[in-house]
Amino acid sequence: MKISSGTVRLIIPAASLAVLLAAVFYMQPRTMSYTGLNLLFNLAVPIALATIAQMLIMAVNDLDLSMGTFVSFCACVAATFLQTSPAIGILIFIGAIAVYAGIGVVIHVRELPSIVVTLGMSFVWGGLAVLMLPSPGGAAPVWARWLMTAKPPVIPMAIVASILIAAITHFIVMRSSFGVVVRGVGGNYRSVERAGWSVLRLRAATYALAGFFAVLSGIALVGLTTSADANIALRYTLLSIAGVILGGGEFVGGKVSPIGAVIGALTLTLAGSFLSFMRISPDWQIGAQGAILVVVLALRLLLNRLEKREKNR
Amino acid sequence: MITVHERQEVVAARGIRVTFGAVKALDGADLVIHSGECLGLVGHNGAGKSTIVNVINGGLTPHDGTVSYSGSDAAHGIATARANGVRCVFQELSLCPNLTVNENTRIMHTGLKGWNWRSRALKLVETQLAEVFPGHDIDCDSTVDDLSIAERQMVEIAISFAGVRERPKLVILDEPTSSLDAGLAAQLMSYIRRFVGQGGSVLLISHILGEILSTCDRVVVMKDGRVVADRTASEFSTRTLVEAMGNVVREQELHRGQDKRGSTPVLSMPPRRGRGLPFEAYRGEMIGFAGLGGHGQTQALLDLYLSRNSNWWPSRKEELAFVAGDRSLNGTFPLWSILKNLSIASLGSLSSRSLVDADREDELGAGWKKRIEIRTPDMNNRILSLSGGNQQKVLFARALATTAKTVLMDDPMRGVDVGTKQEVYDILRSEAATGRTFIWYSTEMDEIRLCDRVYVFREGAIVSELIGEEITEKNVLAASFTSGEAA
Numbered sequence: 001m002k003i004s005s006g007t008v009r010l011i012i013p014a015a016s017l018a019v020l021l022a023a024v025f026y027m028q029p030r031t032m033s034y035t036g037l038n039l040l041f042n043l044a045v046p047i048a049l050a051t052i053a054q055m056l057i058m059a060v061n062d063l064d065l066s067m068g069t070f071v072s073f074c075a076c077v078a079a080t081f082l083q084t085s086p087a088i089g090i091l092i093f094i095g096a097i098a099v100y101a102g103i104g105v106v107i108h109v110r111e112l113p114s115i116v117v118t119l120g121m122s123f124v125w126g127g128l129a130v131l132m133l134p135s136p137g138g139a140a141p142v143w144a145r146w147l148m149t150a151k152p153p154v155i156p157m158a159i160v161a162s163i164l165i166a167a168i169t170h171f172i173v174m175r176s177s178f179g180v181v182v183r184g185v186g187g188n189y190r191s192v193e194r195a196g197w198s199v200l201r202l203r204a205a206t207y208a209l210a211g212f213f214a215v216l217s218g219i220a221l222v223g224l225t226t227s228a229d230a231n232i233a234l235r236y237t238l239l240s241i242a243g244v245i246l247g248g249g250e251f252v253g254g255k256v257s258p259i260g261a262v263i264g265a266l267t268l269t270l271a272g273s274f275l276s277f278m279r280i281s282p283d284w285q286i287g288a289q290g291a292i293l294v295v296v297l298a299l300r301l302l303l304n305r306l307e308k309r310e311k312n313r
Numbered sequence: 314m315i316t317v318h319e320r321q322e323v324v325a326a327r328g329i330r331v332t333f334g335a336v337k338a339l340d341g342a343d344l345v346i347h348s349g350e351c352l353g354l355v356g357h358n359g360a361g362k363s364t365i366v367n368v369i370n371g372g373l374t375p376h377d378g379t380v381s382y383s384g385s386d387a388a389h390g391i392a393t394a395r396a397n398g399v400r401c402v403f404q405e406l407s408l409c410p411n412l413t414v415n416e417n418t419r420i421m422h423t424g425l426k427g428w429n430w431r432s433r434a435l436k437l438v439e440t441q442l443a444e445v446f447p448g449h450d451i452d453c454d455s456t457v458d459d460l461s462i463a464e465r466q467m468v469e470i471a472i473s474f475a476g477v478r479e480r481p482k483l484v485i486l487d488e489p490t491s492s493l494d495a496g497l498a499a500q501l502m503s504y505i506r507r508f509v510g511q512g513g514s515v516l517l518i519s520h521i522l523g524e525i526l527s528t529c530d531r532v533v534v535m536k537d538g539r540v541v542a543d544r545t546a547s548e549f550s551t552r553t554l555v556e557a558m559g560n561v562v563r564e565q566e567l568h569r570g571q572d573k574r575g576s577t578p579v580l581s582m583p584p585r586r587g588r589g590l591p592f593e594a595y596r597g598e599m600i601g602f603a604g605l606g607g608h609g610q611t612q613a614l615l616d617l618y619l620s621r622n623s624n625w626w627p628s629r630k631e632e633l634a635f636v637a638g639d640r641s642l643n644g645t646f647p648l649w650s651i652l653k654n655l656s657i658a659s660l661g662s663l664s665s666r667s668l669v670d671a672d673r674e675d676e677l678g679a680g681w682k683k684r685i686e687i688r689t690p691d692m693n694n695r696i697l698s699l700s701g702g703n704q705q706k707v708l709f710a711r712a713l714a715t716t717a718k719t720v721l722m723d724d725p726m727r728g729v730d731v732g733t734k735q736e737v738y739d740i741l742r743s744e745a746a747t748g749r750t751f752i753w754y755s756t757e758m759d760e761i762r763l764c765d766r767v768y769v770f771r772e773g774a775i776v777s778e779l780i781g782e783e784i785t786e787k788n789v790l791a792a793s794f795t796s797g798e799a800a
Contacts, residue, residue: 175431177425177426180412181419183409183412183416184409184412184416184417186409186411187409187412188409190407191407191408191421193391194370194391195395195420196391196423197423
């Protein structure tokens with residue numbers, strides 16, 4: 001049976017997650033339980049959502065450097081307005097998603113580099129977040145808290161949520177017509193344009209959808225942490241990019257994989273715990289996390305090369 | 314073939330003027346296409362063929378003149394053109410490489426809405442592929458990336474001819490056979506005849522005049538942004554067609570020199586994949602790589618290149634130069650000027666103390682501009698301001714300007730017009746006379762015939778070697794198809 005290149009793309013991320021998980025189980029057998037798994041992975045849920053958002057942007061050959069500050073902003077809204085007066089909170093979120101669509105329009109119409117525009121926006125979101133919550137505080141909406149701490153039977157919530165996110169986004173991005181056209185924009189926008197689609201509208205829709213997932217990420221984060229802070233998710237910018245790449249995505253060419261992105265987010269979260277279990281001092285953890293990334297990406301290059309050689313045979 | 318009843322105008326472009334800056338791309342061109350006819354469009358590179366195609370498919374708004382679809386000129390644009398059944402296969406492949414064949418079909422056919430579009434798209438493209446290219450073995454569930462360049466072209470052609478609810482009225486094919494081998498090209502031409510017989514129309518642009526003359530009902534010749542001849546195909550012969558384009562037909566003088574094989578080859582390679590013949594090249598030889606498209610010729614060129622030049626640490630000595638075939642993929646630097654694109658390979662010899670000597674660079678540019686006649690007012694213009702053929706000339710000049718003794722060429726004449734080709738052939742001959750070795754992969758028989766020696770490839774290995782007078786179309790085809798005894 002012939003394996004599609006998309007499946008090959010998923011082998012390395014899935015294998016690296018399995019290896020890492022096996023190593024964690026070996027070092028700390030107590031994690032091999034309902035509670036253990038939930039604790040290992042529950043912080044992965046907001047990261048996975050942010051990674052999906054980043055992946056959507058990367059599917060149209062752009063990059064969002066404001067992801068971290070935007071998720072922080074959303075977390076602050078969730079911990080303040082959404083909790084005290086839900087209607088206003090929802091309105092703010094809708095506005096924020098509209099702004100994301102607007103960013104897509106501006107980037108497309110003015111042919112601006114997305115990195116510059118989103119870097120600028122990151123200061124806007126950061127500033128708004130500080131205005132709302134100058135000091136850490138706020139409280140999670142009850143339903144968000146309930147959702148993130150729910151205890152479904154047999155499989156812990158963190159795993160259920162990850163699978164759900166992967167399944168839904170796989171459907172949207174890989175199976176639906178909308179997803180196909182969005183990835184087409186990343187692959188060759190001119191041919192999409194020639195076929196009569198409005199690339200402007202597609203970009204705006206993609207950005208809006210990315211904004212939506214980032215909003216979900218903020219709410220999920222507050223559901224876990226119960227309060228928010230203006231700098232709560234700053235590292236999500238780079239984590240989300242790393243997650244997409246780790247999961248088999250590429251910076252250009254519309255080659256993305258939602259399942260891979262969720263796996264990438266889980267791997268990154270697990271890498272942190274793994275290094276703690278190894279008793280590596282926090283000073284070295286960032287470097288060690290980088291080393292894990294390098295190893296996984298090297299494996300992927302190797303696999304790509306093998307695949308190419310196979311093809312030429 | 315001649316229909317008596319009044320034929321409808323599918324698309325009519327009249328008095329079209331388009332200017333890009335100071336360059337007049339179209340200067341009052343008329344092009345009318347009727348239903349049930351195959352119209353051939355020929356002309357030099359830069360004659361305005363691609364521009365008028367872009368006007369017809371709605372991608373470009375003319376500065377003057379009218380475009381009407383089925384008699385109405387109310388609206389213009391990509392959407393209008395598509396709504397009127399105009400489809401276009403572009404010269405540069407325009408599929409999305411990251412998507413599968415059926416997903417690409419979905420993008421091109423906005424009518425494939427709703428649930429279950431995947432299987433409908435699959436069925437649509439598979440039926441159409443089987444109809445145009447019977448006996449193909451393309452898996453329509455695979456990603457376009459995984460297909461060879463010929464297969465991509467086949468898919469793109471099939472997608473354009475397919476129709477969800479109604480068939481397209483006009484299909485524009487811009488150099489559709491540039492990456493197809495003779496067998497596939499013949500299948501396409503006979504399909505075009507069937508499609509036209511059913512009342513569709515085709516606008517065929519090709520540099521292979523034989524195709525034009527055998528397939529088209531009517532031929533339009535363009536030159537300098539104008540239509541200079543518009544007659545039925547039977548009134549043309551290859552010679553008159555070339556004359557109409559403004560070329561002087563030159564009988565190909567095949568004056569082959571004596572055998573140049575000396576004692577030590579400049580480049581050699583053991584039999585590929587452990588079978589077939591070994592490869593050897595001697596000083597001053599012109600060696601052809603022939604065979605059907607995509608049978609390992611490009612890979613052989615790359616291996617030859619890497620055998621002298623490490624992948625990790627490029628050597629400073631320039632022994633080999635490479636002329637890429639796919640201009641946009643690995644040929645030009647699209648943001649750079651013509652001069653920079655030309656001089657990039659010889660910067661080492663142009664610089665003193667690691668700084669590029671601008672005067673010497675200009676001198677080099679001016680010299681090559683004159684020698685190969687790059688048609689531009691200023692070498693500092695962007696490379697993309699040139700037509701495709703002229704871009705290719707710059708790439709040739711880039712390789713020839715180096716001190717490299719051996720030049721590898723990966724089907725570089727794809728989609729280049731006859732006049733430019735002749736000019737390049739002359740340059741190649743004179744360069745070979747000075748002792749340069751050329752290794753040339755080409756899908757065109759005329760070019761293969763220019764070579765001193767030809768290696769025929771099949772399934773990744775060299776199956777036959779033809780020398781001098783043995784190089785005929787018949788021999789090359791025979792070697793490409795027979796199951797090699799040498800294996």
